[in-house]
Amino acid sequence: INRRKFIKISSALSAALVATPSLIKHNKALAEAYAENDPDVLETDSNVKLVHSVCLMCHSNCGTRGRVKDNILVKIDGNPYHPNCMEPDERLNYSDDPASDKVKKTNGRLCPKGLAGIQTIYDPYRIKNPLKKIGDRDSGQWEEISWSQAIDEIADILKDIWDNDTDIDPNFPEYGKIANKLVFSAGRIQHGQKEFTDRIFKNGFGTANYRHDHTSICEVSHHTGGDLLSDYQKNHWKPDIINCKYIIWWGANPLEASFPMNALARKMAEFLKDGGKMDVVDPLCTHSALKAIQTGGRWVAIKPGTDAALALGMARWILDNEKYDEGYLKLTRVGKTNTVSGLTEPTYTDATYLVDISTGQFLTAEDAGLTEDDNEKDKNVVWEDGEAKISDTVDAAEILPGVVVVNGKTCKTAFEIYKESVEQKTVSEYAAICDVDATTIQAMASEFTSHGKKAVVNPYRGPVQHTNGTYTFLAIASLNMLIGNYDWKGGNTTGGSHWHEAGTTGTMDLANVPNGVSPDGIPISRHGKEYESDAPNIFARDGYPAKRIWTPLNSYWNYQEILPSIDDGYPYQIDTLVTYWNNILYSVPAGKEEGTRILKDKTKIPHFIAFDILIGETASLADYILPDTTHLERWSTPHVSPAIVTKTSGVRQPYVGTYDGAEYNYYVSYLSSGNIAKDLTTAEGPQLLEDILIALAKKLEEKTGKTFPGVGTNAFELIDTKGNAINSGKGWTTSLNNAWDYYKNILINFTEESGIPEDYQEILDKGGVFADSDNSEYDGEYIAKKYGGILHFHIEELATTNDSQTGKPYDSLGIGAKYEAVQGVGGTEITTDSTYAFSLITYKPVIHAQSRTINNPWLQSIVPENFVEMNEDDAASLGIETGDSVKITSKDGVTMTGKARTRKIKKGVVAIAHSYGHWEMASKAHTIDGVQSDYDEARGLGIASSPVMMLDPDMGVSGLGSKNVCLQDRVGGSASFYDSPVKIEKV
Numbered sequence: 007i008n009r010r011k012f013i014k015i016s017s018a019l020s021a022a023l024v025a026t027p028s029l030i031k032h033n034k035a036l037a038e039a040y041a042e043n044d045p046d047v048l049e050t051d052s053n054v055k056l057v058h059s060v061c062l063m064c065h066s067n068c069g070t071r072g073r074v075k076d077n078i079l080v081k082i083d084g085n086p087y088h089p090n091c092m093e094p095d096e097r098l099n100y101s102d103d104p105a106s107d108k109v110k111k112t113n114g115r116l117c118p119k120g121l122a123g124i125q126t127i128y129d130p131y132r133i134k135n136p137l138k139k140i141g142d143r144d145s146g147q148w149e150e151i152s153w154s155q156a157i158d159e160i161a162d163i164l165k166d167i168w169d170n171d172t173d174i175d176p177n178f179p180e181y182g183k184i185a186n187k188l189v190f191s192a193g194r195i196q197h198g199q200k201e202f203t204d205r206i207f208k209n210g211f212g213t214a215n216y217r218h219d220h221t222s223i224c225e226v227s228h229h230t231g232g233d234l235l236s237d238y239q240k241n242h243w244k245p246d247i248i249n250c251k252y253i254i255w256w257g258a259n260p261l262e263a264s265f266p267m268n269a270l271a272r273k274m275a276e277f278l279k280d281g282g283k284m285d286v287v288d289p290l291c292t293h294s295a296l297k298a299i300q301t302g303g304r305w306v307a308i309k310p311g312t313d314a315a316l317a318l319g320m321a322r323w324i325l326d327n328e329k330y331d332e333g334y335l336k337l338t339r340v341g342k343t344n345t346v347s348g349l350t351e352p353t354y355t356d357a358t359y360l361v362d363i364s365t366g367q368f369l370t371a372e373d374a375g376l377t378e379d380d381n382e383k384d385k386n387v388v389w390e391d392g393e394a395k396i397s398d399t400v401d402a403a404e405i406l407p408g409v410v411v412v413n414g415k416t417c418k419t420a421f422e423i424y425k426e427s428v429e430q431k432t433v434s435e436y437a438a439i440c441d442v443d444a445t446t447i448q449a450m451a452s453e454f455t456s457h458g459k460k461a462v463v464n465p466y467r468g469p470v471q472h473t474n475g476t477y478t479f480l481a482i483a484s485l486n487m488l489i490g491n492y493d494w495k496g497g498n499t500t501g502g503s504h505w506h507e508a509g510t511t512g513t514m515d516l517a518n519v520p521n522g523v524s525p526d527g528i529p530i531s532r533h534g535k536e537y538e539s540d541a542p543n544i545f546a547r548d549g550y551p552a553k554r555i556w557t558p559l560n561s562y563w564n565y566q567e568i569l570p571s572i573d574d575g576y577p578y579q580i581d582t583l584v585t586y587w588n589n590i591l592y593s594v595p596a597g598k599e600e601g602t603r604i605l606k607d608k609t610k611i612p613h614f615i616a617f618d619i620l621i622g623e624t625a626s627l628a629d630y631i632l633p634d635t636t637h638l639e640r641w642s643t644p645h646v647s648p649a650i651v652t653k654t655s656g657v658r659q660p661y662v663g664t665y666d667g668a669e670y671n672y673y674v675s676y677l678s679s680g681n682i683a684k685d686l687t688t689a690e691g692p693q694l695l696e697d698i699l700i701a702l703a704k705k706l707e708e709k710t711g712k713t714f715p716g717v718g719t720n721a722f723e724l725i726d727t728k729g730n731a732i733n734s735g736k737g738w739t740t741s742l743n744n745a746w747d748y749y750k751n752i753l754i755n756f757t758e759e760s761g762i763p764e765d766y767q768e769i770l771d772k773g774g775v776f777a778d779s780d781n782s783e784y785d786g787e788y789i790a791k792k793y794g795g796i797l798h799f800h801i802e803e804l805a806t807t808n809d810s811q812t813g814k815p816y817d818s819l820g821i822g823a824k825y826e827a828v829q830g831v832g833g834t835e836i837t838t839d840s841t842y843a844f845s846l847i848t849y850k851p852v853i854h855a856q857s858r859t860i861n862n863p864w865l866q867s868i869v870p871e872n873f874v875e876m877n878e879d880d881a882a883s884l885g886i887e888t889g890d891s892v893k894i895t896s897k898d899g900v901t902m903t904g905k906a907r908t909r910k911i912k913k914g915v916v917a918i919a920h921s922y923g924h925w926e927m928a929s930k931a932h933t934i935d936g937v938q939s940d941y942d943e944a945r946g947l948g949i950a951s952s953p954v955m956m957l958d959p960d961m962g963v964s965g966l967g968s969k970n971v972c973l974q975d976r977v978g979g980s981a982s983f984y985d986s987p988v989k990i991e992k993v
Contacts, residue, residue: 046081047073049110056110058085058773060644060658062196062637063119063126063862064855066090066266067644069773070120071113072661077676079638079661082124084114085773089650090266091115093276094779100762104771117268118853122864126636127662127676129861131928131942132619133633134677134691143606143614143627148934154687156630157698161705163613164188167581168706170212170523174578180541182214182527187581189530191218191568193588194856198642198658199695201508201516202748203586206699209522210716214529215580221562222533223593225467227475227978230560234476234801234822235483238561240500240793243486244648245462247273248280249496252453252461256287256482257313257468261294263850264466265647273649285450287316288468289847289984290875290917291910304446307912310845310984312440313469314825317481319436319444320451321428321823324488329455334490335421336402338388340794344490345402352493352788355797357421358388358403364416366805366820371396375413387412389419420800424484427821439825441912455489460496462486472985473828473836476559476978480822484799493792495784500793501648502783505655505759505775513755514738515727516748519716530571530580531564532556533979537810544577550813553967555831558807560979566594569604570971572611582613586695587634589857591623592924595955595972595981599900602627604970617695620861621939623926633692639663639675640694641749643756651783651791655756656774670746672697683744696745717742722751737766799823809976816977828985831976832960842897842987844880844916848951854921860945861927871948872922873907874990877915881908884992891993894918896954896986903993904949916990922948956986 047054055074060067061082069088073081084091086098091114102109136156140147169184190207192200200217208216221229232241245253247270260270274294278284278301285304286295295305308316324330333346335357344351360369372383374394385396388403394412395403405421418426437444454461465482472478491497509515528535537556538545545552554576557564569590572580591601604610605627616628625631642658666672672681678691682701703714721742724732732738737754739747753766760775769775777783783790801822805815811831817824828836838845850856851872853865860866874892886892888907894916895901904918911917929946931938955972962969973982 047075049073049113050107051075056104057659057661058087058104058771059638059661060642060656060773061116061120061123062194062644062658063123063859064265064267066268067196067646067656068116068120068266068268069114069656070116070123071773072638074661077662079124079127082116082121084116084120084268086112086114087772087776088114088656088774089652089654089776089779090269090646093272094652097779099778100772100776115268115272118865118868119855119859119862120268122859122862123638125862125864126619127638129620131861131940132677132692133621133631135633137631137934139629143608143629144602146626146932148932150935153682153689153693153701156632157682157686157701157705160615160630161702161709163582164211164702165706165709168211168710168712174527178543178577180528180543181578182525183212185212185523186214186525186527186578188213188584189215189218189568189572189580189582190584190586191565191588191590192586193220193590193593195219195586196642196644198507198644198749198752202696203699204517205519205716206703208525209519210703210714212523212525214525214527216525218529218531218563218565218568220565220588220593222560222565222979223595223981223983225470225980226560226562227470227975227980228466228479229562230978231470231476231479231483231822233561234559234803235480235798236793236795237798239795242648243464243492243498243500245464246496246499246651246789247277247649250277250460250462251282251457251496253277253282253284254287254450254454254463255284255294256463256465257470258464258466259288259292259294259849261297262292262852266649267852270649283453287313289845289912289915290849292849293852304450305910306442306446306450309441309912310847310915311472311474311828312825313465313472314474314478314481314823315436315439316442316447317478317485318428318431318823318825319433319440319442319447320454320485321481321488322431322433322436323448323451324455324485325425325428329451330488331490332405335405335488338397338400338403340796342401351490352792352794353490353797355420355487356386356800357405357419359386359397359420359800360389360394360410360412360417361420361423361800361820362415362417363423363819366815366818367802368800369412369415369417373413373415420798423819423821424799424823427824436825454485459489459491459494461489462491462498468984470978471980471983473830473973473975473982474826475975475980477822477824477826479978480801481824484823487797487799492797493789493794495787495789497789499648499651499789500791501646501650502652502654502777502791504645504653505756507643507655507752507755509727509755510759511728511730512726512732513758514722514732514751515725516722516751516755517727518723518725520720520723521713522715528577529563530577531567532571532577533560533562533564534558536807538808541577550811551832551964551966552810553965555974555976556810557976557979559803559977562979564979565590566597566972566974566981569597569601570968573600573604573970574967575610576967580611582615583611584615584617585624585628586617588616589622589624592857592950593952595952595983595986596896596898596900596957597972598950598953600957600970617698619692620928621926621932622857623924626926626932632698635660635675635692635694639692641696641745643752651789652779653777653791654774655760655776657753657756657769659770659773670750672744673746681744694745696748700742700744804977811976828973828982830958830960830973832964832966834960836956836973836985836987838914838987842989844914844988844990845984846894846951846955846986846988847915847917847984848920849917850921851919854919857921857924857927860921860924866944870944871905872919874904874949875907875909875911875917875919876990877911877913878908880913881906884990886990886992893991893993894949894954895989895991896956897959897988898957900954902949902954916988918949918951920951923950954986954988955983
């Protein structure tokens with residue numbers, strides 16, 4: 007569809023909305039493919055307004071520029087100020103005037119998803135007004151209701167559980183208060199929004215279930231591993247690509263799916279052009295793997311679930327050949343001189359620290375009898391010159407002194423324990439486990455140790471979304487530690503960071519909620535909580551194994567456990583589930599059948615409220631659907647990946663809509679009239695999440711006579727994060743009566759902390775605050791923004807924390823870098839067999855992201871449906887050719903049918919691209935006010951991978967809870983996407 011036609015159609019569509027019911031009705035004109043190809047409206051057109059914002063078609067958070075004419079978004083480009091969209095030598099300076107022709111004529115780069123995002127806002131099947139279910143939850147019958155009715159009825163539901171004083175069960179005080187019966191689960195929620203919803207649900211309503219986000223189905227074992235590696239200081243590193251010499255992308259796909267793909271792909275092109283070399287570890291020959299082959303690198307086709315064996319095989323070769331940086335590993339503190347190279351090291355490891363092998367804990371100065379001073383007693387101990395010493399009294403110490411006895415305690419260094427663990431198998435034995443040739447492992451290890459600090463192994467989702475994901479991450483990360491590449495130019499970086507939306511010294515503390523609630527009790531998913539100490543009464547009742555896993559080392563929620571835990575009423579029964587942009591049924595492995603059953607059961611979930619823009623798979627079963635704005639119509643302040651080494655704070659702002667009142671007060675979507683935070687009785691159309699929650703909070707106040715903390719007058723205080731008074735003349739507001747009150751405070755925080763823009767309007771004009779690329783991102787041979795901390799070979803938490811299933815420490819010696827076979831929570835090993843002969847994996851193609859992009863016709867048209875992708879020899883053995891229909895069956899008996907396609911993939915593995923095979927998302931009709939809605943069958947084409955993944959076979963037996971959850975990592979909390987055996991049959 008060309009731009010001129012698009013403007014005409016969009017104008018007609020906007021006018022028609024006044025007369026439509028809850029769904030924007032299908033307009034056949036939108037689907038036509040016109041032969042003409044009129045040019046885009048020019049950026050310099052006097053009637054065009056350029057709006058700079060941030061994309062959310064995937065998690066890259068690239069800057070965007072929208073051309074808006076007559077309040078219609080007609081084109082999206084990249085933001086030339088944003089580092090995701092331009093390389094340092096071409097990006098605009100922040101001082102460049104956005105009104106100048108130079109700026110207007112300079113467009114940043116954007117991927118196909120970002121360009122197609124325009125179709126999200128003008129999706130003809132969007133929900134316009136609140137919907138209320140008629141009959142059973144799966145009836146497909148709805149009535150449209152007003153915002154006033156929706157807020158009133160939802161407040162009636164919530165007022166009875168808005169209780170921060172009464173225990174759920176006095177016999178189990180660890181359950182917390184009745185307010186915990188409200189569960190808020192945001193599938194995708196970003197900075198700005200997440201701090202706001204914490205204010206409402208955590209500090210206002212007081213529920214411990216205040217933000218069950220999606221992280222555990224994305225990469226949580228990567229984050230948990232990073233936390234354990236760094237004493238919970240950092241969890242995400244990326245290579246400084248441009249200055250690197252050798253990169254192993256391990257289960258990461260920078261040319262298609264890793265974020266920010268837009269920037270990574272450009273940087274990889276420069277890296278390869280300048281002679282860099284890369285290998286890609288992946289069972290599937292991705293475009294990144296193909297590029298590696300084409301440029302002299304390797305595609306390492308690994309057996310799924312065995313990544314740690316490959317990492318340990320490399321480590322074994324490095325140790326055997328003494329290719330590690332001994333001068334770095336011997337350092338006891340940060341900023342000390344490498345004893346071999348003579349260079350100052352920006353980080354250090356625990357390689358020299360002594361560990362009491364009877365407890366698996368670090369030996370302390372008090373344990374060693376070296377001090378009685380309270381300020382010294384908890385310090386670590388090292389071995390140097392034949393004796394134990396407090397670590398900060400020497401700059402370097404021995405890493406391999408052997409067994410030493412200190413004050414009667416038998417000890418080894420952390421590095422000695424790591425080395426002995428790695429040496430339990432030979433390179434050949436590790437090779438046999440991962441099905442990678444030993445010579446390949448040796449060659450990778452040799453290459454990796456041949457470039458000083460300018461080589462990086464970068465793992466992401468692929469190796470960690472397994473039942474052994476945390477251990478695998480730690481094994482891979484140990485390779486980077488062996489050469490000490492952290493914080494070095496061309497090495498591992500935590501990125502340029504960002505300014506602080508929620509406040510810092512000298513800016514408003516937006517996390518501070520006057521008279522706010524501090525929730526107590528166990529969240530329903532039990533993440534971040536220890537079974538024995540945080541739930542003593544549950545532990546006394548149940549003992550070992552716990553009925554469901556507890557993941558005390560995971561601080562990022564456990565998404566796949568939400569519905570299964572609710573199903574079992576474990577640890578307690580809930581009352582109300584509220585979801586936001588959450589498609590848990592589509593996204594969670596093995597989640598469709600069990601999740602649907604649970605959501606339909608009103609005895610398990612008496613009330614279910616969903617925020618969505620469409621009737622999605624999960625929202626289709628809700629009691630109420632509240633129409634949300636799209637990412638093109640909302641505010642937030644998303645962060646960027648560590649691949650960006652300049653300081654960056656993008657600001658997502660609405661492209662189109664109306665502004666009622668001064669400045670940006672009371673923003674509403676182009677589909678809306680009135681604003682719910684101000685005009686509750688008359689507002690119509692999609693509304694901002696923040697405004698809806700403010701209206702709901704005030705309605706709860708009205709119904710209960712209580713004060714809802716954190717909204718209304720005196721919602722904020724004029725203090726910073728240290729409690730110091732801030733300058734009231736800067737424009738901060740202490741009231742919270744609409745979304746703009748909140749985001750205006752954030753923008754002023756950015757303005758004051760960064761000192762870069764003149765005022766917050768400049769931030770809006772440029773789409774954020776961005777440090778210029780003036781080489782200040784580097785400090786000589788170092789990254790300027792350093793992590794500058796410790797990195798652990800020895801994970802003490804594994805030795806001191808019990809597995810809730812066994813009652814024993816995760817690892818008695820604190821060994822994190824190890825190989826563990828794929829298994830259920832009870833230890834049952836998961837393998838393929840003669841019937842279920844294939845391992846199922848999934849991946850994200852460049853044209854789609856998660857579950858939310860199938861509603862973009864431009865993307866649909868590129869590849870209308872996905873395939874069951876097989877190795878050519880495997881397909882031939884079953885008589886299958888590309889295009890044949892095949893049936894895929896899980897070990898739980900779930901079957902799906904799709905079309906086969908052969909491609910380069912490891913034998914014994916099948917792959918299904920994510921994002922296809924929807925059974926809702928406007929791919930089928932619903933009935934609203936007695937009228938059948940229009941739909942687009944094309945949104946249901948293809949096959950979804952998650953429904954045929956495996957339930958944990960250890961659940962439902964031996965005293966454990968119901969068999970209703972996928973395989974998962976009982977340490978880090980990741981849902982397994984790559985461990986399910988399946989059967990493939992030609993239809």
